[in-house]
Each structure stands twice: as structure tokens, then as C-alpha cells.
Amino acid sequence: MSVSDIPRTATTRDVTEINRTAILDLLRAAGPISRREIRERTGLGSATVERLTQALIEEGQIEIAGLDRSSPGRPSSLLRYVSTGRAILAIDVTEANARGRIVDLAGTVLHEQYLPFRFDGSDPGAARLDGLLELVDTLVSGGQRGSGGHGGSGGGTPVIGIGIALPGITDDGHVTKASELEWRDVPVADILHERTGLPVLAENDANATVYGEYLHGAARGEESAIALVLGTGIGAGIASEGRIHRGFRSAAGEVGYLLTSTASFSRYFTDHGDTENAIAAELAAWVDRGGPHVDRRIGPAFRRMMTAVEEGDAVAGQARDEFFDLIGLVCAAISVVIAPSVIVLAGAFGQYSALSVDQLSRRLIGRIPSPPRLVASSLGFDAAITGISALAIERARGATYLV
Numbered sequence: 359m360s361v362s363d364i365p366r367t368a369t370t371r372d373v374t375e376i377n378r379t380a381i382l383d384l385l386r387a388a389g390p391i392s393r394r395e396i397r398e399r400t401g402l403g404s405a406t407v408e409r410l411t412q413a414l415i416e417e418g419q420i421e422i423a424g425l426d427r428s429s430p431g432r433p434s435s436l437l438r439y440v441s442t443g444r445a446i447l448a449i450d451v452t453e454a455n456a457r458g459r460i461v462d463l464a465g466t467v468l469h470e471q472y473l474p475f476r477f478d479g480s481d482p483g484a485a486r487l488d489g490l491l492e493l494v495d496t497l498v499s500g501g502q503r504g505s506g507g508h509g510g511s512g513g514g515t516p517v518i519g520i521g522i523a524l525p526g527i528t529d530d531g532h533v534t535k536a537s538e539l540e541w542r543d544v545p546v547a548d549i550l551h552e553r554t555g556l557p558v559l560a561e562n563d564a565n566a567t568v569y570g571e572y573l574h575g576a577a578r579g580e581e582s583a584i585a586l587v588l589g590t591g592i593g594a595g596i597a598s599e600g601r602i603h604r605g606f607r608s609a610a611g612e613v614g615y616l617l618t619s620t621a622s623f624s625r626y627f628t629d630h631g632d633t634e635n636a637i638a639a640e641l642a643a644w645v646d647r648g649g650p651h652v653d654r655r656i657g658p659a660f661r662r663m664m665t666a667v668e669e670g671d672a673v674a675g676q677a678r679d680e681f682f683d684l685i686g687l688v689c690a691a692i693s694v695v696i697a698p699s700v701i702v703l704a705g706a707f708g709q710y711s712a713l714s715v716d717q718l719s720r721r722l723i724g725r726i727p728s729p730p731r732l733v734a735s736s737l738g739f740d741a742a743i744t745g746i747s748a749l750a751i752e753r754a755r756g757a758t759y760l761v
Contacts, residue, residue, distance in 0.1 A: 377402055378410055382419065382439060382755060390423035390438035411437060418443050441466075445515040446754050447497050447556075448747035449490070449522045450563065453538045453590050453655065456490050458497045460517065461747045463754065468515060471497060483540035490546075491553060494520065498554050520550055520558045521750025523566035523742040525590055529608035531560045537629045538590040538655075559750050563587065563742045564611050565602045567735075568595030570745030571702045575737040582698045584730075585741070586613070586689065588705040590655045591634050594692060602749075603696075613688045633688060640680045643673070657706030664710050682714075686721030693722065693730050704735040711735075 380400045385391065388399070397407050414420045421440050425433040441464030449458045460469040473496075475489040498517050524546070526536020531547025533539075547558040568577070568585035577583035582598040594611040596603040603610050615631030617623075622632045630638070634656070641659035644666065653659075660681070666674035689701055707714045711734030722729040735741055 374410070377406060378414065379755075381407070381410055381414065385420055385437060385439040386441075389420075390436040392426040392434045392436055394426075394434060396437070443515065444518045444754070446519045446521060446747065446750040447494065447517050448743050448750055449493065449520070450566075450743040450746065451486070451490060451522060451524050451539065453486075453525070456486075456493045457743060458493050459743055459747060460497060460500075460515070461751070462515060463751055465747060465751065469497070469500065481540075483544075486539050486541070487544070487546075487549075490522075491549075494550060494554065498556070517556065519750050519754040520554065520556050521746040521753075522546065522550070522558065522560045523563040523746040524560060525563045525593070527607070527609050527612065528560050528562050529604075531558060533560070534607070557753065559746070559753050561602075561746055561749060562593070562595070562604075562608065562611070563589075564593040564595035565604065566595070566743075566745035566749065567704050567741040568597045568702070568745065569602055569749060570737055570741040570743075570747075571704070571735060572597040572600075572745075573748050574744055575741060576702045576733045576735055577700050580699045582696065583700050583702060584611075584692055584696060584698045585702045585704045585735070586685075586707070588660060588703075588707050589657045591630065592637060592656060592685075592688070594688075596692075596696060596698070598696075598698075613692060616688060616691055618684070618687070633684060637681060637684050640677050640684065643677070660706050661709055664713075682717040682721065685714075686718055689718055689730075689732075690722060690726050693728075694726055697728065698730045700731045700733055702733055702735050704737075704741055705739075708735060708738055 381396060384396060384399055393407050393411060396402070396411070397404060411420065415422070419440055420437050423436045423438040426436050442462050445460050445462045445468060447458060448461055449456055455472055455474045457472050458470070459467050461467055471493065473489055473493040475486050477485045524533060524536055525538045526541060527534045531545065533541050533544040533546050535542055547560045550558045564585060564587045567587050568583055571577040571585055572580070572583050577597070585595040587593050587595065592614050594613045596611055612631065614634030615627065616633045618632050618636050637656055638654065641656060641663055644659045644662040646653040646658065646662070663674050663677055667678050693701070703711060703714050715732045715734060719732050737744055
């Protein structure tokens, strides 16, 4: 028998962490409640509940919230979850700026701040990393000191973890490829951990988007969902049964690399895939070339094209049809393989969400089995930062589950 054939068993520490998670989840959902009710609703023994709740009180994760006088006999203490004593820093990084939020463990936003990247002729990739580090330094130290700001005051709430959403393939905290940021093989989680001493979760922004929509937005209550994000490029986040599907080396959802035809086999693709190149070609006439740098982002070009369509431009109308044909092929491919119950259209689709839903629905009906429901994002440009906040909070809570 090989090592891989030996059944996995839970250690005493595993069991303790699972039991702690059960108590904390119950108190978050139903507290304040007594230890007796904790025993009844979790099935844990009296000694286990007493030991674990006392440890959680000493750690500041739960607190006594009065007495339970509903039962005969001596009143017992009511316990509740403490969400306000600790916070996480959530950051959404784009090509042009970084946006950070200090969020307590209940998800309440305490402080928010933007930092536009300053390029000044320097290496753009390095300028983005420098800007990110500057924002992290400001917000972590501000959270510790209790600096105020938009959305409320940090109130001295200590930051205990960082979550960062990035437009690129991010595997175990390592950005293997982010063309939009001009990063390749950047150990961003290690860099931020070394800088702050805090645990860091780095995640692809489409994954963060789908998780935000899955928990709090347009995909809430769905068994499985995909977020199709139109931004600098195009990407997809996949969520199923409460989990993000990341795939091998966390490369799931890179739909810009879908091949468009057999002609694709005559060439190779590096920074951008075949589908993303084809979409960019359809939008080329609406790329902004007026500034110091050509803005080749797909999302803004899409919006300019749609404005031209509204003004009666026949060329723009034809480009719109070709654009939605390509997006329809993406939706068809991921729907046949993943079979989600819903696809959430996020990012630049938002301004034209009703039209986009109509265009894509007509292309899928009758062409694939069980077409998913297509809906617009309800979180808009808050989707990625909401999702990475939730993921970082879950990690900060130290939740461990039986799977």
C-alpha cells in the first residue's frame, strides 16, 4: 500500500478546530445564546463546550452578553460573537489604481481609500507594486492607530489579515501572469507578508467577483454560478456549492484563451488568448488613442462602441453583433462544461446589462442543453472587493470544516 492509499484521519487539533468553527458559526448566526443551547445545537459535550468557549472568550472572539433567565434554576451566561474587535484589509487592484477597505469580521466597512498609480515614466509594473505597497502601509498603520475615513472610522481596530484581488492568474499567493499589471512571477502574498507580518490571501479578481455575487449579489442562493467579467480583458470566476473552482495551477476561468476556430492552430498565444485577441480586434476602432498612452482595455472600448451604436453608427452596429457572437461562444463553452445555473455579467457589461442579457440569451437558446439564466451583476464595481473581503474574513476566522 502506497502512502497515497492510506486513509486520511483527523488529528486532535483538526477536531478541535472543527468544533471551534461550529461554535463560532452558530454564534454568528444565532447568538447571543447559552452554553446549553450550544450543546443542544452542535451535539458537543458539556466539557468540550465549556473548554472551547472559555478559550474563545480569552482570545476575544466571543464575549458574555448578559444572563439567560428563560430556564428554571440558576441563570446561565449568554454568549455572542465579537465581530468589531478585529478587521481585515481588502484590496482590489486594477491597471490604473488600487482600492482598499478596512472591514470588520461582520463585513462592515470601516474605512475606504483609493490610490491612483503614479507612473512618471518608470517601469509600469514596478510602479503598480510600489503603489500597492504604499496603500497597504497607509491602511494597515491607519487601522492600528484608528484613523478615520470614508465609510466610518477604523476606531483603532487591529488589522489581522489582508485579502487582495488581482487581474491575473494567481496561484497560492503567487501572480504567475497578469498582463494588465505587467507582472509575471511576482510573489505578491510573500512580499506583503514580509512587509506587514500579516497573513495574506491573493486571489484572481474574477474569482473574487463570483464569490461576492454568490454570497451577497445576483447569484445568491444559486447552486453554481459563473461571473463573466469584462474589464481590461475578459475572464470568468466559477463558484459551486459554496466554493471557488480554481482548477490546476489556479488557471480555471481564463476564457480569453478559448480558441475561436481551427485556424487558431496555425499560431501561438502568449500574453493574450485567441478569444481575447478577436474581441479586441472587433473593438479596435473604439480604442482611446488620445492620451499619453493608448488605452487598449476592452471594457472602455466596449462602452465607446455601444455609444456609437446608440448614435446610429452602422459600422458600430455590425461590430456589436460580432462582439456578442464571440461572447456568446464563451458563454456556450463554459455552460456546456460547467453547467452553471446562472451567469452573472459583470464589469463593463453593467452599463448595458439589459441589452447584454438579451443579446446573449438569444444566442444560447436552442443551441446548448439547459442554457443558464443570464443576469446583471447587482454589486457592480463593488463585486471584487466584496468577494475578497469575504474570503479574507473566512481565512481570518480560521474556519475549519469537515469536507
